[in-house]
Amino acid sequence: MIEVKNISKSFAGNTVLKNITTEFYPGKVNFIIGRSGSGKSVLTKCVVGLMEVDQGEIFFDKRNFTILDRWDRKDIRQEMGMLFQGSALFSSLTVEENILFPLQMFSTMSKSEMLDRVNVCLKRVNLEGKNHLYPSELSGGMQKRTGIARAIAMNPRYLFCDEPNSGLDPQTAIVIDNLIREITYEFNSTTVVISHDMNSVLETGDHINFIYQGELSWRGNKTEILHTENEALNNFVFPSKFMQQIREKLKS
């Protein structure tokens, strides 16, 4: 479990996160949703340690991440996997080399064991046989799936996904959502997903955190979101009349 306790973050006097406290649960797909500029990406970057918090604490299974220095954080970081919005695949490496990368850096496996692991990961994301293609030769969906394969190569306890569906068609988005959900349940990983995609949220959101103007405005699950009285959340999730009608139907 990841526990976030009272974290705040400012940039040049502009407060982006205000006193946020929440938990991300293992074996669940935990969503962070919110409008653009609400602070959800900053929150995630603080949680993974790409940004330092101004105040507050972050615990990874009772281990206080915020007080650790760069070297002590390494152990926890090796338990993390992250899927980036733009996939962040190493463009000079093939699919196979991208997935091999964390294994070569940190595992004690032999070369053949590593290659076996790469093939297992590629099979898991339905990309068998694509080992020797470069990221530029892959479609957006395939790049995301390669990103997921790289993220799960080290069997992460914590999986972070930054807008995994951005730039994908609805059908491919569903494939990625299902993959993230299946991997979360299979590895019992603590998965944190930042998303704008309400279809994903309503489909796979086991635990949802709504950030509004830098504050945690609402917490709940995909069923509770239909019945919430939080106006900002309703405006965000059901912005059009059409969506509001869908909501009423779902509620009934």
Add this chain to the structure above:
Amino acid sequence: MSSVYFNIGKYFLLMVNTFTKPEKRRIYPKLIVQEIDKIGLQSLGIVALLSLFMGAVVTLQTAANIDSGWIPRWTIGFTTRQTMILEFSSTIVCLILSGKVGGNIASEIGTMRITEQIDAMEIMGINSASYLILPKIVAALFIFPFMVILSMFIGISAGAFVGYTAGVTSLNDFEYGLQYSFELWQVSYSIIKSFFFAFIITSVSAYHGYFTHGGPREVGASSTRAVVYSMVLILIANYVLTQLLLL
């Protein structure tokens, strides 16, 4: 002024990170060989071409400017040697390489930054500064002296060839000029300079690439800044090293 100190501090902190213990040492030899190819071998063509024509032109210019019978013809060989060894092969070649190699390093690392590839490394627990920058610095420190020596050889050979074929000097005169008052220390001085310039080009360019923020336009801007700052620092370092080593 405070931003100058801020950037200098940031540069030194990046260098500290770069030279801290790498995650897995046995990966580095392969990376260094790749960088030697990228930084050095792929620049051999431009270094050879420049040295060839500069050696030839210095020879012809010297010959054209000797209009007194009191100045011996071997001065042509002597001047070509001094020009190539003392300044052209080390300083000018490195200034040109700062454009090619420095721009390349800054844009490569800058693109990795804006496409979150560096963030991906950091999240995996990899010291991205060490992984990305250290092999480039080591490769440049290794290959630049060889390129400088090659440049000297090609420039002086081209000078001899052009001087002889243009009829401005005989090979014997040219050879006499080459050997006249020759001090091996001058070659060492040039090689020592190339070490400093190699470090400046790779580290300054990597710094500008590593701290790129924004999009492709900012990568271009980082690349330009990397070349400009590298060139200015090379010129300053050239002056300081000449003062320290030759006088």
